[in-house]
Amino acid sequence: xxxxxxxxxxxSGSSAGRIAGKNGIKTLIIEKEIFPRYKPCGGALSEHxxxxxxxxxxxxxxxxxxxxxxxxxxxxSIEYFKDxxxxxxxxxxxxxxxxxxxxxxxxxDIHHGEKVTDVSPNGAxxxxxxxxxxxxxxxxxxxxxSQGKLKTVVRREDNKSEYGVCLVTEVEEKDEVIDQYIxxxxxxxxxxxxxxxxxxxxxxxxxxxxxxxxMAKHLPYPKKxxxxxxxxxxxxxxxxxxxxxxxxxxxxxxxxxxxxILSGDAAGFVDAFTGEGxxxxxxxxxxxxxxxxxNAANGSDLQELVNYENRCYSEFGEHLKYSxxxxxxxxxxxxxxxxxxIKETDIxxxxxEVVTFNRxxxxxxxxxxxxxxxxxxxx
Numbered sequence: 570x571x572x573x574x575x576x577x578x579x580x581s582g583s584s585a586g587r588i589a590g591k592n593g594i595k596t597l598i599i600e601k602e603i604f605p606r607y608k609p610c611g612g613a614l615s616e617h618x619x620x621x622x623x624x625x626x627x628x629x630x631x632x633x634x635x636x637x638x639x640x641x642x643x644x645x646s647i648e649y650f651k652d653x654x655x656x657x658x659x660x661x662x663x664x665x666x667x668x669x670x671x672x673x674x675x676x677x678d679i680h681h682g683e684k685v686t687d688v689s690p691n692g693a694x695x696x697x698x699x700x701x702x703x704x705x706x707x708x709x710x711x712x713x714x715s716q717g718k719l720k721t722v723v724r725r726e727d728n729k730s731e732y733g734v735c736l737v738t739e740v741e742e743k744d745e746v747i748d749q750y751i752x753x754x755x756x757x758x759x760x761x762x763x764x765x766x767x768x769x770x771x772x773x774x775x776x777x778x779x780x781x782x783x784m785a786k787h788l789p790y791p792k793k794x795x796x797x798x799x800x801x802x803x804x805x806x807x808x809x810x811x812x813x814x815x816x817x818x819x820x821x822x823x824x825x826x827x828x829x830i831l832s833g834d835a836a837g838f839v840d841a842f843t844g845e846g847x848x849x850x851x852x853x854x855x856x857x858x859x860x861x862x863x864n865a866a867n868g869s870d871l872q873e874l875v876n877y878e879n880r881c882y883s884e885f886g887e888h889l890k891y892s893x894x895x896x897x898x899x900x901x902x903x904x905x906x907x908x909x910x911i912k913e914t915d916i917x918x919x920x921x922e923v924v925t926f927n928r929x930x931x932x933x934x935x936x937x938x939x940x941x942x943x944x945x946x947x948x
Contacts, residue, residue: 571597571678573861574697574706576685576719578604580847581833582712583668584621584854590675592862597706598677599699601684604669608661609737609811611770611777613755615656617926618848621855626657630667632773633658639751641758642907648754649917655925656755658772685713688722690827708828708861708874712854715814715834723831724823731837733815734788735781735844736795738808739772747771757843758798760903765791766844767798778804783817783841783896817841818849819893824878827871830857838885841893843924849885856880891930898937909940916940 573589575582578600589596613635619626634657637650673679680699687698694705711719715732751771758767765788767780780798782788795810816837824831832838838849860877867873899906909916919936922928 571595571704571706573708574599574704575710575712577712577714578669579665579712579714580668581850581854583672584851585710585712585832585858586672586677587675588855588858590672590677594862596677597704598679599683599685600681603681605662605666608665609813610661611768611779612659612661612772613656613770614659614847616654618851621851624671630659630663631657633771635753635755637754639754639756642760651921658770685719688719695828710830710832710857711835712832713835715816720831720835723826723829727816729786730784731817731820732785733781733783733817734785734791734812735779735815736791736810736812737777737779738810740776740778740804740808741774742776744773759907761794761798765794769802783815783844815839815844818889825874830874830877832857842896853881888929891934894934895930
């Protein structure tokens with residue numbers, strides 16, 4: 570009998586495991602893959618995300634320091650830089666494995682290469698069945714990311730307006746060529762195949778290139794969008810495309826059922842505009858473990874677990890709700906929105922403050938609505 574079983578060893582699961590282990594909670598992480606494993610992702614890790622960690626990211630894991638970005642839209646572009654670091658670039662297979670090792674050093678158990686097939690509440694515990702064995706735990710955190718069906722033990726499946734899809738590939742290149750193309754910055758390209766977006770992130774020895782949309786219903790042919798995006802950027806080779814589903818943040822979702830909690834992408838905690846989810850994955854995993862620790866200390870009143878939903882919402886739920894509103898404004902009124910981005914330095918500065926979590930998407934939405942309305946009245 571474990572106190573806690575965490576399903577999934579990504580950033581959310583590892584973060585939950587580290588908090589649980591540090592608090593003496595008997596914990597098992599079950600992961601279907603053997604780490605390190607490939608993870609399709611641009612690899613931008615924000616200062617906001619790193620601020621949640623109680624340890625430093627080693628220099629050898631950081632491939633680039635990012636101080637700005639280039640925004641492109643229909644032949645127009647603008648570059649912006651700050652005098653402080655906004656994020657770093659990491660390779661997810663290396664970074665995720667590092668987080669798992671930090672969880673492991675607290676003394677918790679970790680099973681690699683074992684797939685959970687069923688999660689069944691059973692009174693005072695939860696039965697977790699895998700392709701190799703079965704286990705009991707007082708609590709379970711499902712941190713399996715956006716894929717798989719296990720999250721439906723707690724909540725319904727997302728519909729096409731509540732998730733997106735992205736394709737990503739790696740394009741090998743010399744570091745000096747990468748620095749000439751875009752140095753100390755990332756590139757975001759909006760308006761790809763309508764309301765989609767694309768990115769080019771600089772790594773050591775390669776670009777991460779991706780395209781997709783946080784609303785799948787608006788991108789019916791993601792593979793074609795990705796192929797077109799590669800050609801537009803001059804990447805003419807044959808590349809292996811890796812796809813992944815992105816839950817669109819800001820939608821109301823059930824996060825707790827009995828002794829089971831969802832965290833990270835399984836809970837739908839993703840910025841609806843940028844697609845960034847690492848910060849929310851890390852923090853929601855930590856909050857899940859903290860709530861379980863508090864519940865275990867105060868008895869078995871499972872109503873206390875509902876505080877997890879309240880804590881998540883108070884820390885970043887409203888932020889994600891307004892990220893969805895902002896994404897809809899930008900994608901449904903692209904010409905007006907991106908002209909504002911290009912012409913108004915105020916909105917760029919505010920957006921960077923939002924990215925670093927010094928301002929909120931709510932502030933940004935209010936600014937946009939006021940300025941759009943003001944300009945319309947002037948006409």
